[in-house]
Amino acid sequence: MTRVLIVDDEPLARARLAALLAECEGCELVGSVADGEAALGVLGELQPDVLLLDINMPALSGTVLAGRLAGRSRPLIIFCTAYEAHALQAFELGAVDYLLKPVRLDRLREALQRAQRRLAELPRDRTTFLHGRLRGAPVRIALDEVICLLAEEKYVVVQHQGGELLIEESLRQLEEAYPDQLLRLHRNCLVPPARLLGLKILPDGRALANLDGTELAPEVSRRNLPAVRKLLRLG
Template sequence: MRVLIVDDEPLARARLAALLSECDEITVAGSIGDGEAALVALSELQPDLLLLDINMPGLDGIALARRLAGQPRPQIVFCTAYEHYAVHAFDLGAIDYLLKPVRIERLRDALQRARQRLASTPREHTRYLGGRQRGEQVRIALDEVIYLLAEEKYVVVQHRGGQLLLEESLRQLEEAYPEQLIRLHRNCLVPPQRLLGLKTLTDGRVLARLGGTDLTPEVSRRNLPALRKLLRMG
């Protein structure tokens, strides 16, 4: 089972990694210090389980769990020094809630619950986009997509491995993948998990900050309320 540790305290991450090394059939997929970086890394690292701190600067553990709700996601075990978030955590679908300092016996119990949940949960079928890349017909998984831009006759898909050209229109793609793609502007779609924030310029224009790229595409006034609501909901 692949486990991703997300905690802003280096010592806490090191302790969890050490405890996990004493558990059978566990691979530490990564150790990350903030929620936004974890959100970006999920599609690349593909963990089965998040060991997730709650009280972190920026995107905290509760907000990260909310952001992942309603889509395929790893199992979540919260690891925190605070008892009073427990009810909220279980409402978000956490399979366990461990208080720091985490004890090896409780960690093993949580890992066993995660294994049982994974065994009983049907695997989500990966969805793909097919197009041309460097003259070849290829396909990429939707969870590798960073953004899609309409350019002349084609849609350019920027993904972790490069660019892909599609002949479908943005409207066709938006209708085909309503849960996996959201519109920023008439010429741009992005996966919801890539949207990290919005920046308002002095001239009133709003730019989107996306995980996995330095590009900051403009957001249309028509789509701005829905994007702000998405960010508020986590």
């Protein structure tokens, strides 16, 4: 069953897509949210295979969200928009299809079938896990649920949606193992790029990262600031 998340700021558009999706075989609606930031917040929990994604939304647009998800095997993107002008950019971002509103059932089915064929070609293990111990027992945390990783003495503290976890791998080992899934902010901090919402520049010139899912605002070193700015600029 293909898990689908609808992301659109218009309630009527979300309702229409949900109704059409109910007529598409092999698909399951796992959620419906009104903007890109909300979508980022539920990806780890809902684990969608496909996003039905609007482009023009407040705060975080569909193209910016797609850029933040670039490099992931899932979720795949199907844009659903009232405007033709973004089609080239959409396909440059790796979109499976580009549907114009009002979306027709036959085109939605066609796009979803294309996505399902692409999903069938992916490795079966859909989630990357970090492994550690909690009160002596082995546990694992999906990388999609990680908010940030902080180096503290001999361990790395994994801050995730459900709390904290200690792991023995160093930040360098993690950065080398997951180069497309973790971004260095500072010598003692890595974050998943999708968690990075923006920067706050302090009066003394220091830059703090605004991360989705936490009030923690880790400092961004001068060495890593250009790469962080570029990522935010490109979405």
